[in-house]
Amino acid sequence: MKKLIASAAAAMIMALSVVPAFAISVNSPVATTQAETQPTTTNVKKDDNPVSPKTGADSVAAYSAIALTALACGAGTLFAAKKAKK
Amino acid sequence: MKKSKNKAIIAVIVIFALAFAVAAGIVIFKLVNGALASGDYEKIAGSYASDITATTESGGSQPVSQQSSQQSSEGNTVLADNPVNLSELSAQNPDIYSWIYISNTNVNYPVAQSAEDDNFYLDHDIYKGYSFPGTIYSQSCNKRDYTDRVTVLYGHNMLDGSMFATLHYFSDPQFFEENKYIYIYTKDRKLTYEVVSAYIYDDRHIMNSFNFLDDKVYAEWQEEALNPRSVSSNVRKDITLTKDDKMLVLSTCLNGGGDGRYLVQGVLVNNEQTR
Known part of the structure; x- marks a missing residue:
């Protein structure tokens, strides 16, 4: 019996909430809470580096390697040649 | 013992020779890639902005005012010429959105902004292929219509003088004095910027380091632009x-x-506005 009364009351509340005059007085969170606007998501890989992009064209490392390796090769060859003479 | 010592020396020499070959290969690759890219950009400028020098320099040296619309004698709005076919360029690559031109320099290039990676164009050409000189570009923190308080464009300082290398001409006081303007063309606008100053700054990322929406921060940045701390700076004195x-x-x-x-x-x- 209690269940029947409860379900009848629930059905009445639901039916009344459909009527605008009653619905206004009901503080429905759905009706009053403004949907948050989501920022438009993009797939850009952001540059959040504190340092500016490196726009140099000088291949300092490569030029240094060329100089050093050339020097080492030359020195090694001279050393080997001297040894061979002996 | 002696033989094994000799073998060790030969091995060291071979290793250094290999390192030499690799380093030389890298340098040659970069030089060749740079030279090819320079040729490509000349062709692009020839195809899509062939009249830019004549058009810009004939009508662009007398700035009127911001948001200007020049009036003809009949009272009609006179639209500026747009010598750049950006519609066709951006049809090939939608990332291309403007063109930059500076008289008496090699700066005459399309400007891109990647929709995927802020630094994509640091080493990619406008066709999205690998290219050591890359493309002149901005990052997604800047709007494409140049309405931000500060817009930053990046370009390589190439040894062959291409990309942004000739910006260094502005370190010469006479060149600085004689070459006042930077021109940007978008699809429907011609923007003329008067060069305020040219100077050496530190390597901090400008857009990530300053909140230019803050009036105080922006005023300080402008103050820095007018009075750079760099020794080798050039500043136009009559600008506020x-x-x-x-x-x-x-x-x-x-x-x-x-x-x-x-x-x-x-x-x-x-x-x-352009026609």
């Missing part, structure tokens, strides 16, 4: 800047390496 001004910063690396950046800063003095 306000919070309503829009600035363009061109950034490239220093000659001979180093951690700083060479900046050329301009202020928008003319914003014309």
Whole structure:
């Protein structure tokens, strides 16, 4: 019996909430809470580096390697040649 | 014992020779890639902006005012010529959205902004292929219509003088004095920036380091532009800047390496609609 009364009351509340005059007085969170606007998501890989992009064209490392390796090769060859003479 | 010592020496020599070959290969690759890219950009400029020098220099040296619309004698609005076929370029690659031109320099290039990676065009050409000189580009923190208070464009300081290498001409006081303007063409606008100053700055990422929406921060940046702390700076004396001004910063690396950046800063003095 209690269940029947409860379900009848629930059905009445639901039916009344459909009527605008009653619905206004009901503080429905759905009706009053403004949907948050989501920022438009993009797939850009952001540059959040504190340092500016490196726009140099000088291949300092490569030029240094060329100089050093050339020097080492030359020195090694001279050393080997001297040894061979002996 | 002696033989094994000789073998060791030969092995060391071979290792160094290999390292030499690799380093030389890298340098040759970069030089060849750079030279090919320079040729490509000349062709692109020839195809899509062939009349830019004549058009820009005949009608663009007398800035009127911001948001200007020049009036003809009959009272009709006179639209500026747009010598750049950006529609066709952006049909090939939608990332291309404007064109930059500076008289008496090699700066005559399309400008791109990647929709995927902020630094994609640091080493990719406008066709999205690998290219050591890359493309002149901005990052997604800047709007494509140049309405931000500060817009930063990046370009390589190439040894062959291409990309933004000739920005360093502005370190010569006479060149600085004689070459006042930077021109940007979008699909429907011609923006003229007067060069305010050119100087060496540190390597901090400008857009990530300053909140230009803050009036105080923006005023300090403008103050820095008018009174740079750099020794080798050139500044145009008769310019005053306000919070309503829009600035363009061109950034490239220093000659001979180093951690700083060479900046050329301009202020928008003319914003014309084009036909």
